[in-house]
Amino acid sequence: MVLKLVNDREIWDLFVDASPHGLLFHKWDYITITAQHTGYRLLPYGVYKGEELVCLVPLYFKNVHGMKMLFSPPPMQAVVPYQGLVLEKGFDRLKLGKKEAAMDLVAADLSAEIEAIAPHYFSLILVPGCIDVLQFLWRGYAPKVHYTYTIDLSRPIETIQGDFHYKLRNKIRRAEKAGMDLVRSTDVSLLYTSLVERFSQPEMKIPMVSKRYFEDLFRAYPEHLATYYLYDREGALTGAVATQEYHRFLLWMGTPRLEGVQAENEYLQWLLVQRAQSEGYRTFENIGANTPELNSFKSRFCSDLEIYMEVSQKDRVGALAEWAYSSIINKPWLKRRVVPYIE
Template identity: 35%
Template sequence: MPATLINDEDVWDRFVDSSPYGTLFHRWKFLKIMEKYSRYKLLPYGIYKGKELACLFPLFYRADKGLRFVASPPRQSILYVPYLGYVLSREFDAWKQHKKEAFTSDITRDINEEIARLAPNYTSIFPVPGCTDMRPFRWSGYTVDLGYTYLMNLERTEEELWSSLTSTCRKDIKDLKAKALQFKQYDDVDRFFEVMKAVLASEGQTFFHTQSPEYVKEIKEAFPENVKMNALYEEETPLYISVTIEYKGRLLMWMAGSASDKYDCGECFVWEQLKDASRRGIKVAENWGTEQRRLCNFKSKFNPSLGMTCIVRKTDGIGKLATMTFNGVTRVPVLSSIIKV
């Protein structure tokens, strides 16, 4: 059956909740918030196998000043969403390989037909970790690149988690023990955005410079049990702040930054975060964002395993101009006025 638009929130969310590939980003309300704050139009496609819904594929579309974009999700500087792409049914993993490959080819064919109708100049899809067979997309003319994420198994004792850290990481944490720092809830989204703007000032127009704090506030309000903010405090002063997402026993370390230069307390904060999540029964922690060496040097101190992700793109001649913005070419006035994806 060809891809079909689904506008039933209950049907959509039941499928996302039941699938091992579904994330909080795929939930209906999250998608609608992304639509609201991205200026893209949400196209919530479903793909059926016979009469059974077997795949969801949320796409976002935008046409602006002669350029057309299809993305899943729109880029990070707009929404700060690491991946989206398609959600496979819970039965998929039990299928034999021949059936899996035939269905993945069907998904690619059906969604490509819908994308072709939109005639985008630039298409980008960032599937969730675990969706790694991108051959049908490559055979359809897409470029497929590898991405990575860090995963930490929290189904271990606290002693095992501690011993897995690097010796320098353990030392940095011990050095702050006498400060009696406290890990607890934090709620000031506006202050967090100001902190992150200052931390990332040298990196240009990041998500925190281009997006409104109302975006995160609305997400927190829609998912109070899943989206949490915490900080490492010295008395009443927050030193390090984060926003995390919890869903299906998995913790995503979504946003974080230092709120003070008094102490170098990043290692201590992450350690407290991992302990807290483990004590509450979280099974896996994901510390995404592995493309910058300086960040990897920090994140790898916690001895994560390396998970693989994929990045799928297609562009035409006009679309190549749009990709220039991904490389920071906002200093060209003509392009800056046209390409605001």
Template identity: 35%
Template sequence: MQISIIHEREVWDRFIDQSPGGTIFHKWDFLKTVEKHLGYKLLPYGFYVTDEILCAIPLFYKNIRGVKMLFSPPPQSGIPYLGFVLSRNCMNMKLSKKSQRMYEMGKVFSDEVDSLSPNYVSISLTPFITDVRPFKWNGFMIDPLYTFYFDLEQSLEDICNGFNTSKRTAVKKMDKYNMKLVESKDVKQFYNSSVDRYREQGLTFPIVSIAYLEELCQLYPCHIKVYSIMDADDNMVGGVLASEHRKVTMWIGSVKPSVKAPVNEFLFWEFIKKSKSEGYQELEMGGADVPRLCAFKSQFNPDMYVNYRIYKKDLIGSMAEWFYLNVHRKKKA
């Protein structure tokens, strides 16, 4: 097995489109937009056996004041997970052969990472990559991560019956608030309102810039959309940036509203109905890893995925991580 950079957009996107594990976040133009706005160097690697690509992974490299960092995805991109994408052929292999290929990938990948000599490596994998043993065997540490989702093959009645009492009651009383969910082209309004709501809660909106989101919406108008919740007077009281690619992901937003109306209850229920009516089988809502979000979202009785972060760090990398979490991010907040 060999590893090398893939330089052709068509080769990369064809592989991502053909793999069941490919996401909108893995698409070439999306990755190039991340590179442009966040200042990382994109390293789109492919793993080959003869001429067949068995796996691909986009890495982002940056040297900040002598600290060499390797991410997939990088901070402030808002991407929930990225990492490895396996070919359909590889995913369908019998366990013995697939395990052997994964073992080879783990070794080849570890050697390539070592050749870049980073101080810090962090890769958040998609839920499709569940066998992380090859990376553990090659010196990576493992963190389990979690995300909430709804199985939309259930009936709306069954989904609603799974809500706790307060959320079921809120759904039944929605009409009195006269709210509506509308698709919006105003990325700026969504971005500014989200920044303000995060700031009011002592938090930093985890996106590098409005220009970044605007470019992504322009590149993928059918797959990345802004939705606003409007009240009876057409005031925006909530919103979300959604990814609609193979499944619906409530990607960015749905922050705690500044009004007393059940805005997020309305948002989740409307998205469940909308996604199901459009034929999607799954709605991802995230938030399972954050205590303040988990407590709220678990009341809707979603299912939960486990995915993994693999990482390595030396002493310099550990110091840089501490500084980022305890000084840099707090200053921004």
């Protein structure tokens, strides 16, 4: 196999569209907008078997004062939770031996390129469903397991609701009686304002990503990105979330519970579960299983817990930088000075 840069947007997006592991996070405009706003150099690699493209790997490179970093995705406080490998259309239908042989060739070519770049810190976070990282482990990369909540939408809607916690079902029934209006929009302003208020609170260590980043993404993908606003009978906003609707219905970002609101966040999510199923999606994903303060809320909805894998490698310089970033400069006012793409 051969690893080389793919600079053709059409070839890239057609491959992502066909791949069982392709998500909106992988699309050409998405990765280029992400690189632009984070200040990383995008390295859109493709792995070829002869003339056949068999895997895509969007990598992001940055050299900060001599420390070289290589990521997929770049660290963006879970705004892009995973990217990593995009495997070819028929990969999941291969027998295990052929899968492992293909992964070995992908890992070999990618590892050779990583060694040539020689980053002090490398991290590759793969999508749910792409969990075979054995070939990377055998090459000395360290594994880490992450989690995400999902709902299987192939079941009857009554069965899905029956899996909810009984207190959650009661809250949804009360909200239904209250009468509310769900509005789909491509305007991220209200959602972003609510998120900024949440992240500005003293206990939150991480500032927000730039609003311009989200606006650029929404302009690029008006059919696949949306904000949903829930209003009560008096027209007051009671809930807001952003979704990605491409290959799976992904609950991407949400506001904290608004002051004075009782069950509207629960009702908003329930409406979206119903919407996703009616539009033919097979999976509803609710990002946030790795955030302890959100688990008790999200687990009341979701019937499944999926894993996704990260493989990483860092030398002493990279390990020291990671410790310094998380322990010393993990203050909003200071982080704004060293991470240019946050507000």
